Amino acid sequence: MGSLTAWFGRIHASAKTVVIGMGITWRYMVRPKEIITIEYGSKNRAPKERYIPDRHRGIHYLESEKCIHCHICEKACPVDCIVMDGSREPFAGAWQGDGSYISRFTLDLNKCIFCNLCCEPCPKDCIHMGQEFDMSGFSRSHGVKNLLTDGPWSAADRTREAEARALIAAAEAEAKARKAAAKKGA
Numbered sequence: 445m446g447s448l449t450a451w452f453g454r455i456h457a458s459a460k461t462v463v464i465g466m467g468i469t470w471r472y473m474v475r476p477k478e479i480i481t482i483e484y485g486s487k488n489r490a491p492k493e494r495y496i497p498d499r500h501r502g503i504h505y506l507e508s509e510k511c512i513h514c515h516i517c518e519k520a521c522p523v524d525c526i527v528m529d530g531s532r533e534p535f536a537g538a539w540q541g542d543g544s545y546i547s548r549f550t551l552d553l554n555k556c557i558f559c560n561l562c563c564e565p566c567p568k569d570c571i572h573m574g575q576e577f578d579m580s581g582f583s584r585s586h587g588v589k590n591l592l593t594d595g596p597w598s599a600a601d602r603t604r605e606a607e608a609r610a611l612i613a614a615a616e617a618e619a620k621a622r623k624a625a626a627k628k629g630a
């Protein structure tokens with residue numbers, strides 16, 4: 445008798461499981477907006493807040509206008525994936541920071557371990573880990589993000605940066621000469 449009860453018990457448990465499972469399937473069929481599995485490539489059709497938590501450590505972004513070019517984030521990075529260049533002196537084509545002029549601010553996502561150590565010490569709270577997670581491409585160079593343009597670090601960016609280096613050197617030399625002349629005149 446006991447084994448018969450157990451046998452019916454198992455049938456009951458199996459039937460209950462099927463009913464619960466099919467209930468979930470039918471609920472998602474009639475209310476598709478509740479679907480929680482987002483197929484790759486379809487993410488643009490659903491608002492990110494539906495599937496990315498607020499504290500998600502995604503791809504970085506920079507509020508360059510607040511950056512003081514202090515290099516703290518670069519120094520804090522344990523894998524040296526941030527590279528920046530710029531000056532306190534203005535030069536043509538620079539991105540305007542806060543009292544700074546920036547020619548390069550890149551982050552190599554191929555190396556990044558998404559530890560957030562670059563964002564924590566930023567005195568201006570201007571480098572952040574965002575909600576974006578997809579920066580797929582056909583080569584590893586595509587994984588180097590230009591935080592000034594929000595796109596991959598391109599050949600054109602490299603050329604612009606090389607030109608900026610010369611402009612920075614000239615601007616800094618000019619500023620140095622100006623200061624020396626002012627000191628002499630004082």
Ligand code: SF4
Nearest residue numbers: 521556557559560562
């Ligand atoms: S998240 Fe970590 S590894 Fe990535 S850039 Fe920031 S400090 Fe470097």
Ligand code: SF4
Nearest residue numbers: 511512514515517566
């Ligand atoms: S720590 Fe902040 S202010 Fe300093 S260089 Fe990095 S992003 Fe700019």
